[in-house]
Amino acid sequence: MACFPGPLVIVGSGLAAYALAREFRKLDTEQPVVLICADNGCQYSKPLLSTAIAQQKNADDLATASAADMADRLGLIIRNNTRVDAIDAEAHRLIIGNERFPYGKLVLAVGAEAVPLKLDGNAAAQAMTVNSLADYRQLRGHLEQVEAERPAIVIAGGGLVGCELASDFVSGDYDIDLVCSGEQLLDGLVPAEIATVLRQRLENAGVACHLSRRVESLHQHPQGLLAGLDNRQHLPAHALISAIGLRPATALARSAGLTLGQRGIAVDRYLQTSDPDIYALGDCAEVDGVSLLYVKPLMACARALAATLATTPVRVAYGPMPVTIKTPVMPLLVAAPSRLQPGSWSVDQNHDGFRAEFRHGDGHLLGYALTDKRITEQSELNPQLPEFF
Template sequence: MQPIVIIGSGMAGYTLAREFRKLDSEHELVMICADDAINYAKPTLSNALAGNKVPDQIALGDANKMATQLNMRIETDTWVKEIHSDQHELVLEKNGQHSTQGYSKLILAVGANPIRLAISGDGSDDIHVVNSLTDYRAFRDSLENCGKENCSDKRVVILGAGLIGCEFANDLQNTGHKATVIDLAPLPLGRLLPAHVATAFKENLEETGIQFVLGTTVERISKHEKQGYIVTLANGQSLLADVVLSAIGLQPNIALAKTAGIHTSRGVLTNALLETNQANIYAIGDCAEVNGTLLPYVMPIMQQARALAKTLAGQKTSVHYPAMPVAVKTPAAPLTVLPAPLDVEIEWETEEYDDGMLAKATDNQGTLRGFVLLGPTAGKQRLSLTKLVPDLIPASV
């Protein structure tokens, strides 16, 4: 029998392998990845500085350790060039050499890549993105080199005031850096928060020294002979930076799926069984758009992995999405968000506290569909409120 093949060694791929091994210790598993397949939790990258963790401490295990632990063959530095779904076969490339790999079931756990803005200037190639441990090592090296070069201010300019941008800003500001966040939107986390909560969140972060430059975007990044980089904005303002980090969002990797005739939209389209339109091909993680919903967060990945592991082990199981709040790692402004479904018309009701606020999103039937908890007092209501919100994808009967 052909092996089950997982493409991708991120949290989705490794979590699925771990869940499957709980149910089946023998069926051959193969993981194929374009990098070194080091296992780590990507969410830890945006608060590793304050946690005093260097990159080597973030890694949980290399490919050899994980292969032994999960009784799995891991092919590192290997690219999947083609999927031949009719033959249940992959075309691989490693070190310039091509080979084939058969599969009985194929799982796309190929994740998402950072969106990159087209920015001019001789410093644009030095913009960091952090979407992997390798990226993070390069980012940390730049921060440390800045210190060696006596950059007294350690100025970091962050492009993007979304969840990741704000988490990095909080982490940097709390560890002796000066963080400035730039975004075209008028407020941080504008897609997740109502304006009045976003305003309070921004003010809390500003109290720590984080600066926001909003309603504009970066046009040019130029190298400065003595002071790092000059960041020129569309509003005419210029900033000095020692390091520039882009955190403007992720785009699911769908190119491989598209070439194989697998249906895609924003992500790889699947049903509740995580099946694509091609037989025996599934998608999981940041690349998977399940029943029209794309949720690039940890809890959905866990739900997907548990369900798909059962399906691969012979027990067809639909993924269940209960209400899954997202905790934003900004200790200066503790925040938990449960976004309401985009296709539901909602109204916001707000309760204010001395240390924050609670905002509830209710539909026209008066049903709670989402919420935002800002501050320690509001945060205590997370569990009780979560129980009131209907499942996003109900459990199958």
């Protein structure tokens, strides 16, 4: 049982917020828990946003429970459609417009924001993102208005989300241009050999890939939009999706004067910020210097933080956490090496796919990428990976 005065207040309703609420309720059914979120508070799985077109799912299909259902199930008070403007840490109050909302302990689970795509042109404001259920609803609504038989979509960004969206949309009835500023897709995640084959398979499926190119402008056009690239090429489009990256949301932490890390809100392995009554987890948090914008780490954090808040302090520890990249044209499992660790790739290809290993000069395995049938080889490689911490 928790023993602190005042409610536990969680800001956010994404996977991190609901995972924490669920884990906390397993240990403590009494402590008042208030969840405050800027969106409508529906429970959904964000990774499904990049496979929803192929599965013909609209936004309502992806929402697995309403805020009211979640409040009932977990014994929460949920204030949805409520944006927290700032935190008065000294007074233990959230600032919501003119209201001052008290907390005993506060958890920030405010996620990550899309890096803005800088665009010129009279339609620049029409660029879209796919970083929330609301974004997906808006995109689907927009595409439903398009009269073309095969709507054209330009996707800016050749990382995990850009490649997954290209793969998903091309399997629907869409023409896709994938524009990637790097020399290869999935830069930093896989070696060039794998990226080249992924590109070929996406192109065979109908995706036009533009490497070493940037989208610089978006203009109105009689048939829709025109996306201008940095080589003066213009791509007709009915939608431009920006997937150039995400960055942890730190505005609330800044307002409270909390310490920030290189990328996110700095927390220790107890998920505690520089204020002893404020914690953070999920995409917004940088845990002991490590910022990982994936589901498995946030689940580990939710379990540890629930125990810390409800019973006894538990340090979070991560094991190897490979990520499945959802590109059905090339099944891909990646344990990405840290960009800070020096090493090099060695790549083996056979008729079952690729096995690429990223090793330090001393021979230690630091990361890997496996494709197609060779994904099963993860059981051999995972035990060799270093612990994250």
